[in-house]
Amino acid sequence: MKASLQAKMGQSMTLTPQLLQSIRLLQVTSLQLEQELLQVLERNPLLEQEPEDDDAPASTDAEAAAQEAAAWDELPEPMFLSGGSYAGDPDDDPTARIAAGESSDPRQRLLQQLQLRCGPRELAIAAWWLDACDDRGYLEAEPGALVARGSRELAEALPGVGADELLGVRQHLLLEGEWPGMAAADPRECLLAQLQALPDHPARALALRLVDAHLDLLARHDLAALAARLQAAPVDVEAAVSLVLSLQPHPVEQPPEPEPAFIVPDVITWRADGGWQVRLNGRSAPRLRLCAYAEQASGHEGMRSLLEEARWLLRSLGIRNETLLKTARVLVARQQAFLEQGEEAIAPLTLKEVAEEIGVHESTVSRITTGKYIQTPRGTLELKRLFAVRLEGAEVSGAAIKAMVRRLIEAEPAHAPLADEVIAAMLARQGIRVARRTVAKYREQLCIAPARVRRRERAPAPVVRLG
Structure with missing residues (x-):
């Protein structure tokens, strides 16, 4: 056997704690952000809170957010989760350095779980499938059409990728994975995947037949017709129906969150000088800055990592605020008629249209508007409330x-x-x-x-x- 040495070049993006923290800050609510920033202040002595009456300009790191926002949005979303290696201590969990709590994006949570049992190539394909799913976990198009599109889009990043590999990852990592039914084409496929994951039981076998061919009768609660079609005893059919009804209707089941006692608006809009003005609510979260002695601390070995963490946090906060303000300005500009005239004047508006106008990915717009509120003369509304689907064949929403x-x-x-x-x-x-x-x-x-x-x-x- 002859040994040989080959050099290969490739591009990949590693999953770093800083990237995970930036995504978290992009999507957390104002109350969650306030709690996390207060925790950061307690553990990082190089950061301090700006006084509320301080009119001094923002830190240099925050000012650089506008230039870095464009580079941030060029990251493939969410395919940057490539499962790359972590160069630090192997016993140190990178996510442990992030504030406690899980991401509110189910796709990101699932990809983090998949990293433990698959390689970068499979993870990239799984990320592509998840990006083709809606918020419930269902595919947004037919699997066949998506396979053709995925073969084209992933050809450069994953040479040799084909339909068999794409379908195999969807089947084994998603449909039959940690969340059975994920990336299902329809409710039937989702329910079948969940039933296949259950232990063998007579009720399970009957439930598989029921879901596979008789969902219409189940929707009508016609147990007599189901018993006749399945040629089974009514008591067995009732057990199978009970088993099906115990399954999740959607692949993604969001954990219940307690309702907040009050709402702090993230953005404020008002009419002045013949137009609508928009600004961030400065009181929704504490404003942070570097301490006066932060730069001198960079020469100390133990403080260098704290200074790097502080700078990245300020940069991430700047990106979050810049993206939120841009998004809110577009929403207010597009929905002026709604703010002035009321519900009947709300215009059709989608995530994609807003994303194209501010130059980001539409999943970024989805994250930055989830759980965020805007104070208007018509009351405090969730930013998602300003989106509306165009009715087919009509010019209104x-x-x-x-x-x-x-x-x-x-x-x-x-x-x-x-x-x-x-x-x-x-x-x-x-x-x-x-x-x-x-x-x-x-x-x-x-x-x-x-x-x-x-x-x-x-x-x-x-x-x-x-x-």
Whole structure:
């Protein structure tokens, strides 16, 4: 056997504690950020809190955020989680140096778990699949179309990648992985994956047959028809149905979070000088800066790592604030009509449109708007509230049409409630063409009964004459 030495060049991005910390700061809420910064102040003596009345300019690290924001957003999201090596102490968990708590992004949490049992190539493919999933964990397109797209997009980073490898990673690492059903194409595939992960049992075998071919009957709760189709006893069918109903409806099950006792707005907007002004709420989290003796401490071996940590934290905070302010300005500019006129004037707006305008990835916009609030003359609203989906075939958003349906029903004559088809016709006269079933869907979402029920509820009680 002849030994040989070969040199190879490649590009990869390692998973460092600093990168993980930056992502956390991008997506945490104002209350979480305040708690984390107070913890950092306690353990890092090179940082101090700026006085509230201090008008001095921000630190140099924070000022550099605008230049570094562009480079930050060029990171492949979330494929930078390449499973690279960590050059420090092997017994030191990198995530232990980050403030306590898990990421609110389920994809990132899952990738961190997958790092323990797969290599960088499989991890990169898994990250690509997760990036093609919605917030519930379902694929946003057909697996076949995604495989064709993935083969093209990953060809340069992963030479030789093909359909078999892509499908294999999806099957073994995601569908059958730590979170069974992740990256499923539909609820049927998700439920089947969860059932396959359960121990063998007669109820499980019957549940597999039920989910595979008879989900329509399960949705109608037709146990008699299910028993006939499955040729099983009703008691066995009930056990199988109970097993299916115990499964998660979506691959991603967000952990319940306690409702905050109060809301601190991250952004404030108001109308002045003929336009809308937007600024960050400086009181939502403490402002930090380097201590006066921080630079002198750089010559001390034990303080050098603390100084590096402090600088990276200030830089990450600057990037977070810059991204939040840019996003809020675009949202306010696009939804001026909503802020001035109300619910019916909310315009169609998507994460992708905002991301393209400020030059970032749409997942960055999703993270920076989750759990963040803006104080407006119409009250304090979640930033996500300013996004609206365009109704197919219409020039207005579905949220605006829902508000119009509510207004028409509230103003209807008490003795003649408006039927869904009448409401659709009234909207059509205003240039908004929607189907009757669309009106019915929005009415149900508003918890409003059909016209015949509203008429019966408003009907006067019969008069009973005595004698």
